[in-house]
Amino acid sequence: MDADRLRHKINTFSFHSGKDGGQGFRRVLIQLFGLLGHGKSSFINSCLYVWEDGDYKNWAEAAAKDGGCTINRLTYPLTRNITLVDNRGYAKLGSYESGEIFAQLGNLLPLGNTVEWSKGFGLVERIVRAENNIESSDFIVPVFVYSVKTGINPSEADEIKHLLSTAEKLTGIYPLVVLTYKTSGSLTETMAAFRNMGAEKIFSFENYTQKDFIKTRGRHEEVLKFLFEVTEEVIFRIDHSRDPKKEMKERKQFVLNYVHDLEKMLQQEKLDRERILEKTRQMIQIKNQQEALERQKEKEKREMDQELLRRQEELERMKLADQAKHEDEIRAQKANHGKGKFSRLFR
Numbered sequence: 565m566d567a568d569r570l571r572h573k574i575n576t577f578s579f580h581s582g583k584d585g586g587q588g589f590r591r592v593l594i595q596l597f598g599l600l601g602h603g604k605s606s607f608i609n610s611c612l613y614v615w616e617d618g619d620y621k622n623w624a625e626a627a628a629k630d631g632g633c634t635i636n637r638l639t640y641p642l643t644r645n646i647t648l649v650d651n652r653g654y655a656k657l658g659s660y661e662s663g664e665i666f667a668q669l670g671n672l673l674p675l676g677n678t679v680e681w682s683k684g685f686g687l688v689e690r691i692v693r694a695e696n697n698i699e700s701s702d703f704i705v706p707v708f709v710y711s712v713k714t715g716i717n718p719s720e721a722d723e724i725k726h727l728l729s730t731a732e733k734l735t736g737i738y739p740l741v742v743l744t745y746k747t748s749g750s751l752t753e754t755m756a757a758f759r760n761m762g763a764e765k766i767f768s769f770e771n772y773t774q775k776d777f778i779k780t781r782g783r784h785e786e787v788l789k790f791l792f793e794v795t796e797e798v799i800f801r802i803d804h805s806r807d808p809k810k811e812m813k814e815r816k817q818f819v820l821n822y823v824h825d826l827e828k829m830l831q832q833e834k835l836d837r838e839r840i841l842e843k844t845r846q847m848i849q850i851k852n853q854q855e856a857l858e859r860q861k862e863k864e865k866r867e868m869d870q871e872l873l874r875r876q877e878e879l880e881r882m883k884l885a886d887q888a889k890h891e892d893e894i895r896a897q898k899a900n901h902g903k904g905k906f907s908r909l910f911r
């Protein structure tokens with residue numbers, strides 16, 4: 565399909581193309597999520613640049629240098645019923661941030677607000693408070709953004725796989741994968757890694773950036789193909805009976821359960837860590853006591869050896885003194901005996 569046709573298809577996308585009509589959905593939210601600095605905001609800029617077909621602008625305030633910066637969860641309308649959402653990037657998976665990621669992704673927190681990384685019940689409170697401000701008429705399409713430049717190792721792949729499958733359970737859609745920095749690493753390996761995780765729709769881009777925004781047909785077409793695939797995905801998903809209000813409630817329950825389980829897991833991990841720490845402390849204490857005991861034993865042995873030596877020397881001295889006395893006595897006896905002989909001779 566050529567660029568004009570793609571553009572037309574995206575522009576005329578309507579929920580009413582589905583067999584059962586819009587069913588209460590009014591807007592597609594393309595929810596971008598992923599690690600800090602992987603190019604989410606730049607991808608939004610690329611989409612808007614291609615869509616508007618005017619001058620390049622840093623609409624989504626992508627970072628001026630490598631590294632991340634977005635903290636507000638802002639929306640960028642593309643057509644009358646397709647909107648891009650720039651979510652706050654996270655630094656680490658499996659931490660308390662995960663709860664926040666899914667709350668953003670499930671569209672349970674108000675759009676246009678700063679994303680706080682609040683722990684456990686802080687997040688639950690914010691979800692409950694946001695209830696009346698959230699539109700159930702938003703249809704969520706999760707899009708995971710990942711930079712090829714970063715590469716991917718097996719342990720990260722496991723974490724990402726878990727994240728993507730949880731996002732699927734939450735939204736009903738396996739996240740579309742957008743690979744950025746496609747010329748700065750091994751695209752084939754990164755694509756294969758995502759395919760192994762179960763991703764079916766993988767797109768690769770060299771984002772338009774403040775340093776490099778010269779239009780190329782290839783980049784323009786890639787962006788349009790991506791947006792077209794999003795609309796195709798939505799049409800495929802609304803081809804059966806749906807209930808946006810019920811789905812919203814289910815998403816909320818899912819995230820609340822997730823936060824609860826995560827909190828329990830983190831508490832358990834904390835307890836395990838404390839237990840290990842306590843055990844290590846006890847082991848160190850026992851080792852110290854054993855060492856002190858060893859030292860005491862060695863000291864006593866040394867003292868006993870010294871005492872034995874002292875006694876042996878004492879004995880030796882006594883023996884020598886006895887011997888000397890005995891010799892003196894013999895000498896004295898001999899002398900006496902001699903004297904007796906002379907006195908008898910001269911009597």
Ligand SMILES: Nc1nc2c(ncn2[C@@H]2O[C@H](COP(=O)(O)OP(=O)(O)OP(=O)(O)O)[C@@H](O)[C@H]2O)c(=O)[nH]1
Pocket residue numbers: 598599600601602603604605606607625626627628629630631632633634635651652653654744745746769770771772773774
């Ligand atoms: N060469 C190149 N640079 C890119 C690409 N995508 C993003 N960048 C650069 O990478 C840096 C970070 O990009 P952002 O778009 O701000 O990343 P982000 O994911 O929005 O970051 P957070 O908002 O913190 O999560 C910026 O300096 C971009 O210019 C890309 O595909 N190619």
Ligand SMILES: [Mg+2]
Pocket residue numbers: 604605606625626627632633634650
């Ligand atoms: Mg950003």
